[in-house]
Amino acid sequence: MDFRINDEQRQMRETAREFFEDREVLERARERIDGEAVVDDLWADLSEMDYPALTIPLEYNGLGDDVLYLSLLLEEAGRVALPAPLPETLAFGAFVLDELGTDDQKEEFLPAIADGDRRLSFALYESGQESLPRDIQLAAAPTDDGYRLDGTKTLVPFGEQVDTIVVAARTGSGTGMEGISLFLVDAERVDSEPQDTLDRTRPATKLHFDDLIVDEDALLGTEGGGGSVLQKAMDRYTVATCAMTVGAASRAVEMSSEYGSQREQFDKPIGQFQAVKHRIADMWMATQAARSLTYYAAWALENDEPDAARAVSEAKLFCSEQLTQVFADDIHNHGGMGFTSEHDGHIYFKQAKAWETFLGTPTEHLDRIADSHEL
Amino acid sequence: MDFEYTEDQERFRQELREWLRENLPDGWQAGERPGTDDPEESVEFLLDWQQTLNEGGWAGLHWPEEYGGADASLLEQVIYNQETARVDAPARINAVGIDFVGPTLMELGTEEQKERFLPKILSGEELWCQGYSEPDAGSDLASLSLSAERNGDEFLLNGQKVWTSYAHVADWCFLLTRTDESGPKHHGITVFLVDMDQEDIQTEPIHQITDETDFNEVFFDDAVARDEHIVGEIDEGWEVAMTLSAFEHSMSDVFSIEQRWRSLVEFCREHERDGKPLAEHTHVRRELARLHTRIQAGKLTHYRNVSKQMETGVPGPEGSMDKVFNNQTEKKLENFARRLLGANNALWTDGPDDGQWVTDLLMPYGKMIAGGTKDVQRNIIAERVLGLPKDD
Numbered sequence: 001m002d003f004r005i006n007d008e009q010r011q012m013r014e015t016a017r018e019f020f021e022d023r024e025v026l027e028r029a030r031e032r033i034d035g036e037a038v039v040d041d042l043w044a045d046l047s048e049m050d051y052p053a054l055t056i057p058l059e060y061n062g063l064g065d066d067v068l069y070l071s072l073l074l075e076e077a078g079r080v081a082l083p084a085p086l087p088e089t090l091a092f093g094a095f096v097l098d099e100l101g102t103d104d105q106k107e108e109f110l111p112a113i114a115d116g117d118r119r120l121s122f123a124l125y126e127s128g129q130e131s132l133p134r135d136i137q138l139a140a141a142p143t144d145d146g147y148r149l150d151g152t153k154t155l156v157p158f159g160e161q162v163d164t165i166v167v168a169a170r171t172g173s174g175t176g177m178e179g180i181s182l183f184l185v186d187a188e189r190v191d192s193e194p195q196d197t198l199d200r201t202r203p204a205t206k207l208h209f210d211d212l213i214v215d216e217d218a219l220l221g222t223e224g225g226g227g228s229v230l231q232k233a234m235d236r237y238t239v240a241t242c243a244m245t246v247g248a249a250s251r252a253v254e255m256s257s258e259y260g261s262q263r264e265q266f267d268k269p270i271g272q273f274q275a276v277k278h279r280i281a282d283m284w285m286a287t288q289a290a291r292s293l294t295y296y297a298a299w300a301l302e303n304d305e306p307d308a309a310r311a312v313s314e315a316k317l318f319c320s321e322q323l324t325q326v327f328a329d330d331i332h333n334h335g336g337m338g339f340t341s342e343h344d345g346h347i348y349f350k351q352a353k354a355w356e357t358f359l360g361t362p363t364e365h366l367d368r369i370a371d372s373h374e375l
Numbered sequence: 376m377d378f379e380y381t382e383d384q385e386r387f388r389q390e391l392r393e394w395l396r397e398n399l400p401d402g403w404q405a406g407e408r409p410g411t412d413d414p415e416e417s418v419e420f421l422l423d424w425q426q427t428l429n430e431g432g433w434a435g436l437h438w439p440e441e442y443g444g445a446d447a448s449l450l451e452q453v454i455y456n457q458e459t460a461r462v463d464a465p466a467r468i469n470a471v472g473i474d475f476v477g478p479t480l481m482e483l484g485t486e487e488q489k490e491r492f493l494p495k496i497l498s499g500e501e502l503w504c505q506g507y508s509e510p511d512a513g514s515d516l517a518s519l520s521l522s523a524e525r526n527g528d529e530f531l532l533n534g535q536k537v538w539t540s541y542a543h544v545a546d547w548c549f550l551l552t553r554t555d556e557s558g559p560k561h562h563g564i565t566v567f568l569v570d571m572d573q574e575d576i577q578t579e580p581i582h583q584i585t586d587e588t589d590f591n592e593v594f595f596d597d598a599v600a601r602d603e604h605i606v607g608e609i610d611e612g613w614e615v616a617m618t619l620s621a622f623e624h625s626m627s628d629v630f631s632i633e634q635r636w637r638s639l640v641e642f643c644r645e646h647e648r649d650g651k652p653l654a655e656h657t658h659v660r661r662e663l664a665r666l667h668t669r670i671q672a673g674k675l676t677h678y679r680n681v682s683k684q685m686e687t688g689v690p691g692p693e694g695s696m697d698k699v700f701n702n703q704t705e706k707k708l709e710n711f712a713r714r715l716l717g718a719n720n721a722l723w724t725d726g727p728d729d730g731q732w733v734t735d736l737l738m739p740y741g742k743m744i745a746g747g748t749k750d751v752q753r754n755i756i757a758e759r760v761l762g763l764p765k766d767d
Contacts, residue, residue: 003378
């Protein structure tokens with residue numbers, strides 16, 4: 001057992017940190033908040049570094065790295081609130097393609113993703129209140145040479161900034177894992193409507209499928225048999241968001257530590273007051289704990305460990321319950337400045353809040369953990 | 376990064392498991408706890424256990440072979456902690472000697488001191504206590520004042536220590552004294568190894584909130600200490616004391632907390648409320664899940680610290696997190712346990728748990744004071760890890 005990151009991983013992280021700083025990624029997140037289009041240029045930058053190729057298998061021109069490696073990169077991305085669909089494309093899209101795709105589908109998509117020519121996202125929610133993947137209802141009716149998709153999806157991350165969307169639909173009736181089918185849908189073919197999001201670094205889209213006909217070869221995997229891979233993809237995406245949140249939390253701890261050392265009141269740095277100092281120590285501890293859970297979850301997913309699903313839920317639960325507090329504390333430590341849009345704290349806080357309930361509320365994760373212990 | 380254990384490590388685990396199965400006291404695994412009612416019997420019992428451990432070669436696990444240890448790697452120590460927690464093995468009565476005094480002597484002691492003291496620490500023939508806190512020197516330990524004054528070829532000790540665990544049964548004390556009052560407080564401290572078998576040393580047991588009396592006030596009235604029992608340099612004892620506390624911080628309670636969680640799960644399966652097992656009540660399930668998450672977080676962070684320590688060779692300030700974080704977990708867990716008892720939570724020794732859960736509930740509140748309060752630990756993190764300004 002060895003919980004160290006190796007030299008190559010360390011090197012990759014350092015390079016990524018420098019690169020994100022050099023390309024002023026956080027500044028671009030702010031531009032995105034102001035409504036500017038940033039994804040195309042940013043994606044070109046990421047492709048320069050081969051980041052979209054990271055987890056694509058070697059035989060499809062990718063780098064063949066694992067989820068853990070991706071998580072380490074995303075931790076760096078989280079420090080600068082990377083406003084691009086990298087988790088969506090790699091942790092979710094490329095994963096389902098690799099798991100369920102036919103040779104033709106893989107050949108069509110994976111090298112294009114690796115080359116930076118194609119971005120992916122996913123359309124899962126319909127009401128935004130339901131429990132996934134169990135409650136997926138969007139209808140996919142078989143036609144002579146394909147399927148007819150009918151219904152509405154909401155909360156599609158970067159829906160208007162990607163090329164292809166993995167759409168979860170139901171073939172047949174009922175609820176539950178059986179009967180869920182996944183389709184690859186060209187984003188341009190769907191009627192879309194942008195949504196204003198709490199975390200404006202990450203846009204979302206509402207998609208209207210009004211009897212949209214897709215070809216047979218849009219189906220990923222077998223008809224009605226996509227549920228379990230969908231769950232795994234959701235788990236991978238969840239770990240990816242945890243990694244970004246952990247990176248953001250480290251940045252929040254740094255900002256609070258720097259401010260605590262510089263800002264003076266009552267003739268001394270405020271970080272000398274234990275009320276502030278101890279709060280920052282607590283922030284650091286929560287971040288460390290979340291990082292441990294996240295790395296383990298990534299490792300467990302990659303190695304198909306029996307406790308992988310639980311590990312994901314534990315990482316997500318902890319990030320949701322404890323790291324949102326870290327961001328709130330950072331805002332508080334900065335006093336009035338903390339409440340201004342100028343201070344970066346709100347960017348991270350809003351992102352963490354938005355993800356807190358995304359693909360599983362804390363309560364749902366608690367229940368999944370309890371189930372895994374056969375309670 | 377890899378969470379698998381190697382074959383060698385698994386072999387080590389199996390060997391230890393087998394040894395524990397054969398050597399744990401009769402009835403232990405069925406839940407019998409001999410000697411818990413009578414303090415003297417309890418000490419006797421734990422001394423026996425110490426000897427059993429030593430005969431099995433497990434007592435000085437992390438000690439080098441040249442001092443009779445097993446030279447175990449940090450990971451083997453982790454496995455040892457996991458396995459002994461799993462069977463709730465008896466406490467190691469000479470932990471102060473084995474974990475703290477021994478390693479400090481190996482690092483800073485003279486050859487004579489090593490030869491004289493180390494073997495009897497392992498065998499349990501000599502029990503140790505740690506004379507640190509004083510009535511007016513708690514978190515501000517360096518302001519200690521128990522004086523050691525030169526008197527011919529010996530030193531005379533005068534003053535008082537407090538919260539000294541096992542002082543009433545200890546043979547030797549690792550004692551912090553004041554030898555120079557003229558300079559700054561961190562200077563002028565000297566560490567002596569002091570023979571406790573002197574009439575001029577009196578111990579008074581302290582009645583703890585658990586109803587136990589493990590720790591004591593210790594009064595020194597012209598007691599004697601000798602030159603050859605000084606550890607490190609005279610007046611430079613603060614560094615010696617800090618060496619010791621670095622070793623102290625590399626321990627973790629997380630495995631025994633994990634074991635306690637497992638036993639509570641069993642309890643919840645076996646006990647009912649409103650006609651169904653506690654484990655089927657939604658709030659119980661969720662609370663167990665939340666607690667398990669915290670335990671995992673503490674455990675995995677401990678692994679990360681250990682991995683880092685394998686690289687650097689010394690425990691870092693991360694050990695402070697281990698203490699604070701896992702202590703919070705333990706308090707949450709024990710408070711949850713009390714709520715499982717329903718109104719019977721109001722009972723002590725007449726409760727369904729015979730009072731053991733009361734000790735379990737109260738102990739973590741003491742642990743977060745002993746060896747550096749959570750406030751001291753947070754200062755360590757803030758100053759050494761995060762670079763925040765030091766307290767005035």
